[in-house]
Every structure is written in structure tokens, then in C-alpha cells.
Amino acid sequence: MAYRVLGRAGPPQPRRARRLLFAFTLSLSCTYLCYSLLCCCDDLGRSRPLGAPRCLRGPGAGGQKLLQKSHPCGPPGPTPSAPPAAAPAPRLSAANHSGAQKLGTKRLPQALIVGVKKGGTRAVLEFIRVHPDVRALGTEPHFFDRNYGRGLDWYRSLMPRTLESQITLEKTPSYFVTQDAPRRIFNMSRDTKLIVVVRDPVTRAISDYTQTLSKKPDIPTFEVLTFRNRTQGLVDASWGAIRIGLYALHLQSWLRYFPLAQIHFVSGERLIVDPAGEMGRVQDFLGVRRFLTDKHFYFNKTKGFPCLRKTESSLLPRCLGKSKGRTHVQIDPEVIDQLREFYRPYNIKFYETVGQDFRWE
């Protein structure tokens, strides 16, 4: 009876059945292979927080992503900021460990890179996440400034999985100048380790302005925005690009909640000339072994910056994307001098507070 329903030709021949089974298995394997390849490409190509929507990228979207620094799928939510490739080297995040780990638990971060914008925060994050005992979120979640209302469970859900022995890390440079961030971070955990990458506030301001200009070419000149009254030399400290560089002032808010020993300052300048040295100190501060050494870095002449060397697992060297290490706009040298004067007392106060001279003369 069953034979009649299945096929009028009678019971299938054993050979034919074997062929059918073989064809079926083959097509199943092909489907699986294609599916795996597609998934892998996405994971290697860019960090995407779990639960975040996959976004279609138009032609050239990769190159523009960091210039725009906003997620094409629409905020609020983490800012995707994994850098695109600086030709000819591939993007730095392509071969780090963070995206791949399937084992472990999602935990709240024990360490945060809280600032400063344009200080070199991406370089520190991408370098440290090469460490096997550190797992980092590739995007900027902006939890303690823009997304605090979403709650700690949402924040935790963004994190990479870690084993007990591994540190979870994220970076959002705007935390450093967010009034509520120190209290909120303290409330999450008073033991949170804080990393601040600082850079000469004048160069930082120019870098910040250069980035804004790349997105909004019609803004007034740097010289115009810098002053309330140029003839009187009155600097406009309410302009974000200037305000962020008042490190001594912002630091006061953090010291109300965290002891100085819990805050590590990375010199953005030394990070470029001696990445291994700066990263050595970051590893000590995080309490992880000195895995990253001189051997991990080389100076890429085309990029003009240090990049990560190729390793056994990643056969290509890795540099940060095009939006890191931009050519700055030319600024009137007189304005630069005026800004140096303006920042001097704040810089001195900052050196005294942290007990380090960053030599921003």
C-alpha cells in the first residue's frame, strides 16, 4: 500500500536510494557551508553587538563609517566604531579575539576607557583586545551618557562573553566629560578601573574640529569658533572642542567617586612613539600579564602610525582606519599660541593632580 502512494513504479532500487541520499547530503552540506561563510564574514568584518540589527551597507559605506560615526540603522544604541581598513593594511579589528569567543558569560565591564575624545582611545582598545585575557566591545555603547535609561541588563547584553579569568572592557570617550558618568559608574561597581587617554588639548581640539569638518564642511573656521572675542583674546570655553581639553576640571568630578590610583592615564603622544611601553603600563594597571610587547608593533610608514604586526593567527598587519590619523586643518599659528596660553594653567593643574608631566608646551 505504502509503495503505491510513494511511487507507482514500485519500491525504489537500493542504488537509486543511495544516490538520492548522497545528493541530499551534498546539497545540505553546501547550504551549511554558504551559511557559515556568510556569518563568518560578518563577524570578521566588523563588530556587531548581539541583538543589534544587521544593516545593509551601501557601496563605500565601510570607508565612510568612521567619518560619520553614526550607525546607519539608527540610534539610540551603541555607536559602531570598529575602524575600516587603512589601505593597504586590513582593518584592525579583523583578527582580534573579542568577536570570536563563544564560551563564557556576558559580564558588566570591570574596566572602561572613559576618554578623551580624539586622545587615541581606539588605538588603546584595539591594542589591548589582542591580549588573551581581555575581551572588549568593539562599538561604543554610550551607556553612561546616552543610554543609561536602558538599564544594566541591556548594557550587559552588549558585552562579549568572558571566562572568569578574562577582563571585560568597553570604551566610550564621551564619558570623561559627562557629569553623571562617575556616579553612574561608581553605582555599577566602585572597583571599576578607569583608563583615560590624554593628548595635548590644542592638538586634540584641532583633531576634533577636523573630524567635525569632514562631516559638516560648512561650519565656521576653527579660528572663528575658538573665540568669544578674538581681539580681546577671549577663548570660548563653552565650545565642545575647547571644553573637552580642560582635563583638570573634568577630573575633579571623577575624583569625587574614585581614588586616583583607580584611574590610569595614557599619554596619547607616547602611545604613538612607544606603543609597547604605554601598553605595558596599561596591562600592569589592568593586572594582566605583559603579553603585548615590542614584537606586536611596527611603524607603518604609509600610515604614519604604529600598527599591529601580523601574527600566526592573522597573517596580515593591522592598522587603524582612515579616520584615525587624519591630516589636520591648518590653523593660524597665532591662534595656536593663544590656545597654548589658555590651556597652560589647566595643564599645570592637571599634571599636579595626576603626578605626571605630559609636556604639552
Ligand SMILES: Nc1ncnc2c1ncn2[C@@H]1O[C@H](COP(=O)(O)OS(=O)(=O)O)[C@@H](OP(=O)(O)O)[C@H]1O
Ligand atoms: N596607532 C595609531 N593609529 C592611528 N591613530 C592613532 C594611533 N595611535 C594614536 N592615534 C591617534 O588616535 C587619534 C584618534 O583618537 P580616538 O581613537 O580617541 O578618536 S575617537 O574619539 O574615538 O573618535 C588620532 O587622531 P588624529 O591624528 O587627529 O586623527 C591619532 O592621532
